[in-house]
Amino acid sequence: MTTHPLLQSIIPLIADIARELPSAERYRRLLEALRVLLPCDAAALLRLEEGWLVPLAVDGLSSDTLGRRFRVEEHPRFAALLEAEGPLRFPADSPLPDPYDGLVEGHRGHLPVHDCVGCAVRLDDRPWGLLTLDDLAPDRFSSLDLAVLQSFGSLAAATVSVAARIEQLHSRVEHESLRAEGYRLAAAPRARTLIGRSAAMRQLQKEIGLVAGSELPVLIQGETGVGKELVAEALHAGSTRAARPMISLNCAALPETLVESELFGHVKGAFTGALGERPGKFELADGGTLFLDEVGELALPVQAKLLRVLQSGQLQRLGSDREHRVDVRLIAASNRNLADEVRAGRLRADFYHRLSVYPLLVPPLRERGRDVLLLAGFFLEENRSRLGLGGLRLDAEAQAALLAHDWPGNVRELEHLLGRSVLKALGRHPQRPRILSLGAEDLDLPGGRSAARAAAAPALVAAADAPSAAERPSLRDAVAHLERKLVTEALARHGFNRSAAARDLGLDRANLARLARRLGVALADAPR
Template structure:
């Protein structure tokens, strides 16, 4: 703390607190209340960064930050991996760490406007209690040593109490505005108590807010949901969120990837079979419908189902009755269906590859998951989440994105969406770490580490074209003396490889991009010697 600021006056405290009390009565959303709380706190106690974090399942989730990198909001700080957070949660009140504390700071490398590996030197924090239980943390960080004093700790305790009141008010406002959200939260709490937490949907863009609102709206109903979107956008996470917010949350959610099964096994997987129903059926076996009885069945790539199976599936959805393969006995099931596809299923109906009645049954409530390129700065939140994940797995002290990396992420078109982002950051962290003989405590990623300049935003459109032009639109130079058939096969080979890579080796999606049937793509790849899985040789199936 600077020498001329020895203590805080009552007038200073009142001047900081009064506007926040007025805000609480104005019906502002929680996110805005949290932001104003941190701004007022930084005015009263000048520092370089402030954060409000909620405690959930052994991790701290940032709800609002001021002075920290935007990607901090996407991070999930596991208490067991951050001893400073653990100390603050167990302090029982405000706590200041000595400037020479050996404990690593979770915010190292995340303070805005700081270049290079500078540490946070003066840190204070205070647990927030709600209903006599620790709800979260309020933290302040300064790069200047000895910035905070004992008087500042008293002020921080006051703001922690105010934060608890703001959290309570924000919760009541949310309850009044959206009773459906309240029921979803109750169901989510029950699910968390009964099962490990699934990966959550992260995003604050307008497109994601609309999607999350639709999820909350439909979750409590019994309507079938059709989730559509490009490869890699997170359709399965949306299905999990719908199930988590439904009255069926105590029952299982069973998943089946329809594109991964040969036609001969689809019926058995869905409806089960009895002993002797086909060669290799050594005993009775229930199908996915029976396993999901009372819960949810998620059919991924539902557009890949053969027409005869669609008819049988429609009957089960309408009557709730099924027969195992090879049996005349009826089984009654109570299952909610959630389906997903990266195809335009309405167009599939027009093309005769999908039954119209089956499509209308699936799409009682259609949802479209936005591609990452339409989600704006969500890419930074997701990057923070994935960097924290990789930091934990690789044992890195901290990982951050510099300004050039953030700009590159925001400018890229993401043909592979969130899955591409996750894989890219994993590779980038590995490559950046390999450049340092000694493992750095703060690993800073720049645009050069991401190597996005070699992957243009329209890469997916090049892979999706079924023609034989070069990816850059120019002519392809082939070896002299090569026959026309050899040249054509070489170009086909490049196209098939590019399509598979662009769609994460999802054969159905790659086939659609190339204008082929899935079976034809498999046969073509086998003939051309193209691997159907990363790191493996060609394989049928």
């Protein structure tokens, strides 16, 4: 007796529902099963968040897609899918732009998607997100039974519901805190969040989760541009103070004569120009969080007064004898090594120990591997939306160049570089293109293509004599060589376990299999 293909695909997923799996793994398995049943070039699961669609899992789309955020009102196909009562297939000649144009992996050139079908994932009769299938062939879904896709949409809703319930049971307190943060965000401009799947970022996010709900002071250290303020915002959002304000002060941006007034406030006549009473940052942050950026820039006398407030919770405005009591959780940040500052006599030891009850180190971008592509996707989507482009992507050479760069300016450097590069690329086109692709030549990176080639294939560069132009490998060959080396090493490192190797490389298992076939890496003996 032959099992129906739909049932054959669904049975393992139903079994997964009863297992304790990470949410990302549940979603990956869902898309993998969907593409086995309904062959196509790409599939994606996206969650709806306050008018934005956030990719949770993709299969067949470029790595940077997971870093993108799609505003629904800017993508009419997504809006139509969310409003439809059931699955919806768009005609191959539909004039509506496809958000995934140029993002399908494994195809040369920047081809637009020609066939698209999807359905809303609903929880409690409300749209939770989308399940989408895309193909570069115009008639891939012409004979598709939409009821099959609807079945998968229902299964996706069940999977999402189970994942949400497990997370809720694991941390009820965290759930309540995040709900309060949701209320705050609903009334405030949308803030950026930490993006990254590297081991270094997973460890940082784990530590943020551990300390956020406590009242401990936190000292965030890291190089300029790594995102220390985002870490502070994540700590506040995960705390019991999330419904109260987080007040920030950049200690390096104020002259020494004004720092005390900014921190503690002042009364009328306290100094020249003090025409009335003014509360300081501590009073404004009462009940919430005070974030002191570049705290190592504070002068020693200010450190002493600040230490007293941190120890007793009491402060005096400049020019006043009356004390105010405040309840503030302190988060500090610095791009300096504050232990070295203590040894150099520029920072009080007691002040340092009061700040660094729980230290957090934010990794530089050069230590975050393929996170650079996720962040690039996020910034590209911001630029695409701001400039009104239909699609914005990186070609293979540009991705290789980003991965090869050292990023001394970290995430901030990446953000500014991509903003400039998009404008430069636009300037090369006499007419505004529908899909704009950035190449290595558009990036403001030292050495351009040659730097990417040198970083991508050091093993191919002769150690003795400089090769002639005819002997040098092309960038495509160099990138393929590096990819082959990374895939082979990952497989060997994990005992040829495909799933583990794929996670190590930041890929879906199906994408790893396709990449290995293209590169000629044997997977026949590798465990699935």
